[in-house]
Amino acid sequence: MGGILSFLSESFPPKSNFHPDDIPDLTGKVIIVTGASSGIGRETAKALLDHNAKVYIATYNADKAANTISELKEETGNEAIFIKLDLADLKSIKAAAEEFSSKERELHVLFNNAGIFRPPVERLTAQGYDAQFGVHVVGHFYLTKLLLPALIAGAKSSPDGKSRVVNTASSASLGVTGINFNTLKESPLRKEKGGQFLYGQSKLGNILFSNELARRYGDQGIVSTALNPGNIKSDIQRNLPGWGQWLFSLVTYDEAYGPLTQLWAGTAPETAEMNGKYLIPWARLGTSGKSGRDPQLAKELWTWLEEQIAQNA
Template identity: 65%
Template sequence: MGVVLSIINESFPPKSKFNVEDIPDLSGKVMIVTGANTGIGKETARALLAHNAKVYIATRNQGKAEEAIKELKEETGKEGIFLKLDLSDLNAIKSAAEEFSSKETELHVLFNNAGVMAPPIEQLTAQAYDLQFGTNVLGHFYFTKLLIPALLAGARSSPDGKARVVNTASSASLLVGGLDFNTFKDTPARKKRATIMLYAQSKLGNVLFSNELARRYGDQGIVSTSLNPGNLQSDIQRHLSTLEWLLINPFLYPAKYGALTHLWAGTSTEGVELGGKYLIPWARVGTANPVAQDAKLAADLWKWFEEQVENV
C-alpha cells in the first residue's frame, strides 16, 4: 500500500511553489545537461540559458543537438555548446569527458538526465551491458567519475562552496525490491526479465548511485540529488507499445513541468541542502524506495561500477 500511495503522490502533484522565474542569475556558471536535445533536458537547458548559464548540450546525435541549440538561441539569445556524448559506449564517454576538460576547468552543475526506457530486449550497449542499466546508470556513473575534478573545482569557485549533480530517476524506482547484478550484462537471467522491469531496476540504480555519490563527496562540496521528474510527454516513451502508450498518455504532463524539479535542485538556494535526497514533482522532497537507503548495496554497486570502468 505504501508504494501505491507514493506513486499516486508523485503522479498527481500539487501546483509547484518553485517556478522558472525563481532561478537566480547564473552568469559564470558552467553546466552540462545530458540528453538536452529533447524533452526534459531541452526544457532544463532552455531555462538555464535564459538565466545566463554556460550550457553544454551533451548528446550523441549532433544533428538533433544543433537543431536544439539553434532553437534555444532564437528563444533565449544564448547559445548552448554541443558535447558529443554516447552514454551506451564507455570509450565514447571517456572521449566526451576529455573534450569537456580540454575546454573547461570547472563544472558547477551536472544534470544526469539522458536515458532510455523499455527498448527491445536484444539491444545492448557497446560493451554488451543491458542497454538500460548500461546507459542510464553505468554510463552516467562513468561520466560523473571523470568529471569529479571539474566538479570539485566548481565547488571551490562557488560562493556557497558547492557544485551539484542532479540524477534523473523515476517513480518506477519504487517498483523493484533490489538489484539483480546478474542482469546487468547479457545473461539468461536478464532475458527472463520484462524490459520495463529492467527500466525500473535502472531507475533504482540511479537513486542508489546518487546517494552513494552524496556519501563519498558531500563533505567535499558536491551536492548529489536524485529525482522523479514526473510523468511527462517525452521521447523516452518511443519504445512503448501502442496500447501501453494509450494507457499512460492521459496522465502525462508537458515536459516543461518536468524541468522544474531539475531546476530547483540545480539552481535554487534550497538546492544546496538537498544532498542525498530524493525529489518528486514538482520541486518537493519525497520518500525513495527503502532499498535506496541500503548503504551496503550502494557501496557494492559503486564497487561494481569501478570494476567495469577500470580498464577503459
C-alpha cells in the same frame, strides 16, 4: 502500502511552488545537461540559458543537437555548446569528458538527465551491458567520475562552496526490490525479467549511485540528489506499443512540467543543503523506496561499477 502511497503522491502532485522564473542569475556558471537535444533535457537547457548559464549539451546526435542549439539561441538569445556523448559506449564517454576538460576547468552543475525507455530487450551497450542500465547508471557513473575534478573545482569557486550533480530517476524504481546483478549483462534471466523491470532497476540504480556519491564526496562540496521528474509526455515513450502509449498518456503531464524538479535541484539555494536527498514532483522533498535507502546496496553497486570501469573502460 507505503509504495502505493508514494507512487500516488509522485504521480498526482500538487501545484508547484517553484517556477523557472525563480532560478537565480547563473552568469559564470558552467553546466552540462546530458540528453538535452529533446524532451526534458531540452527544456532544462532552455531555462538555464534563459538565466545566462554556460550550457553544454551532451548527446550523441550532432545534427539533432545543432538544430536544438539553433532553436534555443532564437528562444533565449544565448548559445549552448555541443559535446558528442554516447552513454552506451565507455570510449565515447571518456572522449566527451576529455573534450570538456580541454575547454573548462570548472563545472558547477551536472544534470545526468539522458535516458531511454523500454528499448528492444535484445539491445546492449557497446561493452555488453543492458541498454537501460548501461546508459542510465554505468554511463552516467563513468561520466561523473571523470568530471569529479571539475566539479570539485567548481565547488571551490562558488560562493556557497557547492557544486551539484542532479540524477534523473523515476517512480518506476518503487516497483523494484534490490539490484539483480545477474541481469546487468546479457543473460537468459535478463530477457526473462523484461523491459519494465530493467527500466525500474536502472532507475533504482540512479538513486543508489546518487546516494553513494553524496556520501563519498559531500565533504568536498558536491551536492548529489536524485529525483523523479514526474510522468511527462515526451518522445521517450516511443518504444512502447500503441496501447501502452495510450495508457501512459492518461497519467502524463505536459512537457513544460518536466524540468521543474531538476531545475529546482540544480539551481535553488535551498536544495544546496539537500545532499543525498530524493526529490519528487513538483520540486518537493520526498522519500525513495526502501531499496533506494539501503546504504549497503549503494556501496555494493558503487564497487561493482568501479570494477566494470576498471575492466572495460
